[in-house]
Amino acid sequence: MNTQATPTAIADETLAQPTAAVIDGKAASARLLEEVTAEVASLAQQGVIPGLAVVLVGEDPASQVYVRNKLKRTVECGMQSFEHILPSETREAELLALVARLNADADVHGILVQLPLPAHIQEDAVLEAIDPAKDVDGFHRMNVGALVQGADALAPCTPTGCMRLLRDTFAERGGDLSGLHAVIIGRSNIVGKPMASLLLAANCSVTQLHSRSQNPAELCRQADIVVAAVGRPNMIGADWIKPGAVVIDVGINRIAQSAEQSPTGKARTRLVGDVNFAAVSKIAGAITPVPGGVGPMTIACLLANTLTAARRQSA
Numbered sequence: 652m653n654t655q656a657t658p659t660a661i662a663d664e665t666l667a668q669p670t671a672a673v674i675d676g677k678a679a680s681a682r683l684l685e686e687v688t689a690e691v692a693s694l695a696q697q698g699v700i701p702g703l704a705v706v707l708v709g710e711d712p713a714s715q716v717y718v719r720n721k722l723k724r725t726v727e728c729g730m731q732s733f734e735h736i737l738p739s740e741t742r743e744a745e746l747l748a749l750v751a752r753l754n755a756d757a758d759v760h761g762i763l764v765q766l767p768l769p770a771h772i773q774e775d776a777v778l779e780a781i782d783p784a785k786d787v788d789g790f791h792r793m794n795v796g797a798l799v800q801g802a803d804a805l806a807p808c809t810p811t812g813c814m815r816l817l818r819d820t821f822a823e824r825g826g827d828l829s830g831l832h833a834v835i836i837g838r839s840n841i842v843g844k845p846m847a848s849l850l851l852a853a854n855c856s857v858t859q860l861h862s863r864s865q866n867p868a869e870l871c872r873q874a875d876i877v878v879a880a881v882g883r884p885n886m887i888g889a890d891w892i893k894p895g896a897v898v899i900d901v902g903i904n905r906i907a908q909s910a911e912q913s914p915t916g917k918a919r920t921r922l923v924g925d926v927n928f929a930a931v932s933k934i935a936g937a938i939t940p941v942p943g944g945v946g947p948m949t950i951a952c953l954l955a956n957t958l959t960a961a962r963r964q965s966a
């Protein structure tokens with residue numbers, strides 16, 4: 652890179668020092684996993700080993716990476732992992748039969764069916780077939796309803812992980828989330844909608860943006876807290892962000908990386924979020940990186956949910 656301070660070099664956003672605090676999701680997830688590991692050990696003394704079943708249908712390479720990461724962490728925590736990798740042509744009836752067997756298996760306390768499923772399988776039929784007590788993703792209607800009503804429920808892992816990062820960030824500054832304006836970009840059942848429920852429960856004023864929203868950047872600029880869950884690389888630029896806002900980037904996007912940018916000198920892909928990190932980190936108060944932000948927290952919260960489910964099932 653040209654280090655001469657020519658006007659164009661100064662304009663290069665990658666040269667400027669970020670002013671935002673970078674929120675370390677890896678460290679936060681390691682702390683949570685340490686707590687979970689200790690609790691698993693004490694449950695094991697009562698003869699209960701929490702078990703998590705992960706079901707993956709098809710060969711989506713990104714999903715295989717998540718499944719592998721989850722398996723590794725599950726075992727590290729002292730839990731049992733049951734992996735079911737099925738071919739993409741698996742029929743819905745076969746998948747429902749597997750879910751029924753896992754529901755009836757006393758060694759399995761948590762069930763996660765990796766989404767998205769192949770197009771010929773009805774996603775909601777499968778999610779509704781999971782025993783709500785074992786629904787560690789929190790996607791069953793009974794758990795969704797409980798979350799919306801503010802009742803005790805297994806809450807979706809990614810939004811729960813985002814809340815932990817937000818609470819820690821504001822606690823470090825001697826405050827909390829109450830009364831703050833949160834803008835969520837995205838309204839999926841997995842991330843955007845449950846995120847709104849959790850922020851509302853924490854007394855935020857919540858605005859939800861989506862693909863039909865008008866003037867999204869202008870609305871987003873009013874936010875004290877921004878949660879981006881869209882799936883579009885680098886969509887959120889500095890002009891979307893109020894100075895000092897706390898930005899949580901949920902997006903996981905794989906983009907092509909040129910040979911010059913790659914540490915190995917070979918053209919390959921790299922992960923980026925929905926937020927333009929280089930630009931936004933110059934204006935935000937705090938920001939999560941991708942990778943190393945929300946992703947590791949999702950897995951830690953999944954294992955925390957599995958522990959909770961195992962405790963309830965063995966009480």
Ligand SMILES: NC(=O)C1=CN([C@@H]2O[C@H](COP(=O)(O)OP(=O)(O)OC[C@H]3O[C@@H](n4cnc5c(N)ncnc54)[C@H](OP(=O)(O)O)[C@@H]3O)[C@@H](O)[C@H]2O)C=CC1
Nearest residue numbers: 809837838839842861862880881882901902903945946949
């Ligand atoms: N880090 C982690 O642990 C996880 C990361 N992810 C990542 O988060 C991202 C979002 O995932 P998910 O919620 O499942 O995605 P979905 O595709 O289900 O939802 C995307 C949402 O973004 C909205 N959207 C699309 N384009 C725009 C736009 N131009 N402006 C405003 N809103 C827009 C859509 O609006 P509409 O409803 O109108 O279509 C939709 O609500 C993905 O990158 C995914 O890989 C997901 C889960 C976990």
Ligand SMILES: Nc1nc(=O)c2c([nH]1)NC[C@@H]1CN(c3ccc(C(=O)N[C@@H](CCC(=O)O)C(=O)O)cc3)C=[N+]21
Nearest residue numbers: 716717720764765766767788903942943944946947949
């Ligand atoms: N039923 C279901 N539940 C899910 O929770 C679910 C799902 N289906 N389908 C796919 C999405 C995506 N998701 C991620 C989890 C962890 C990382 C993660 O660990 N990311 C790391 C590393 C990623 C890498 O390097 O490949 C990081 O961001 O640092 C990413 C994405 C869960 N999802």
